[in-house]
Amino acid sequence: MQTFAGLGSVPHGFGPSAVTIGKFDGLHTGHRVVIEDLLTLAGDDLEPVVVTFDRNPLQLLRPDRSPAPLVGLEQKLELLESVGVGATVVLRFDEALASLEAEAFVDQVLLGPLGMRSLLVGDDFRFGRYGRGDVPLLERMGRERGFAVQVQQQVLKESRRVSSTWIRELLGAGAIEEAAELLGRPPAVRGEVVHGAHRGRELGFPTANLDQQSDGMIPADGVYAGRLVDRSFDPPVTYPAAISVGSNPTFDGVPPKQVEAYVLDETLDLYGHLVDIEFTHRIRGQVAYTGIDPLIAQMTLDVEHVRALTG
Template sequence: MEVFTGIAAVPEGFGPSAVTIGKFDGLHTGHRVVIEDLLELAGDDLEPVVVTFDRNPLELLHPDRCPQPLVGLDQKLDLLASAGVAATVVLPFDAALAALEPEAFVDEVLLGPLGMRRLLVGDDFRFGRHGRGDVALLERMGAERGFTVRVQRQVTRESRRVSSTWIRELLGAGAIEEATALLGRPPAVRGEVVHGAHRGRELGFPTANLAERSDGMIPADGVYAGRLVDRSLDPPVAYPAAISVGSNPTFEGVPPKQVEAYVLDRTLDLYGHLVDVEFTHRIRGQVAYRGIEPLIAQMTVDVEQVRTLVG
């Protein structure tokens, strides 16, 4: 997949194309249907192109209302590439883009650089300065400028629209399997493995600790079954892992929302490696133990449960 950072990076003569626009946070099953429809809309004669943003526009426009992203930008691009998109344009969302009138957005972003001939958007799609642009405006402009507009069907589950908001609610509650069903894959956090306090090693369960600045939404505190995927290897390698999320209440001075993964039956040097920690099942919540021995006993039980689930 080609990735263009900003419209200026799109090569002259690119296209013609079929385009869809959105945040695509998490690239969940609803988004996957959008991509499938985009590929069908493009057919054999147009390039299927996704236009997205380097951040949630709310981060600039209404930071107090901006939700935590489900994935980082690199994760999103990997997911789009795996879905079969030919090219993605990542628009830096800044004050200049926010101030662009909707007609100018169509002309300067979609038509001129991308040679757009077909456009796929949701029925509630808004764009341009103050969100003034909508589907009706796109349809009028399409009739004038020679492109067609298709309104995307909604994807529902249990009578509710599949959305990033719903998935955030599930992850915040530790409902991993339900979130996985909506995502179409296990939720994951991506980050660099860094040195921790080495308490896990002292307890007999050495863990890979993710840096605090990691990508992806971290689920509720607790112990999980899942996998650690070493992305520093080519191709990446996945290992079954027992995962701890939280402040580790048995010990003092541990920062909140720490992600630690104990790889089963392997001794690995992962420091400095970029890894994905994938969550497949929630085993239990966090518990403060009175002493080391009951903690070790519980960790032994947790590891055996992880082995049954994923190992």
């Protein structure tokens, strides 16, 4: 997949193309239907192109309402490549882009640089300054400028639109398996393994602690079954893991939303490694124990539960 960081990176004469636009946060099953339709629309004659943004536009427009991203930008690009997108243009969402009128967005972003011949958008698509652009405007401009507009209907599951918002609700409730069904894969957090307080090692369960600046939405506090994917190798190496999320209420001074993964049956030095922590099942919520021995006993049970689920 070709990835263009801004329109200035798109080579002269690129295209002709079939384009879709969106945040594509998480690239969930609804997004995948859009991509499948884009590839069909492109056929053999057009380059399938996704136009997306380096951040959620709400981070600039309404930071108080901007939700936690389901994936980081690097993760999103990898997911787009995995489903066959030919090229992705990552636009920096800044004041200049936010203030661009809808007609100028079409001319300066889609037609000129990308040579767009077909455009695929959702039925509720809005764009341009103050969101004034909509599907009727696109259809009128298409007739005038010579590009086709195809409207993608919403993808529903149990009468509800499949959306990143719904997935965030599920992750916030710890409903990992339901979130995975909508995503089409296990939810994951990516980050560097850093030194922690080494309490897990002292208890007999050494954990890989994720840096607080990780990418991806961290699910509700609790203990999970899942996998640690070490991305320092090519191809990445995967291990079954018991995962703890939260502040660890038995001990003081643990930062909130700490992600720790205990790799089963392995002794590894993961410090400084970039890893994905994938969540497959929720084992239980967090509990504050009155002493070390009850905590160790519970951790032993948790690990056996994880082993049964991941074995």
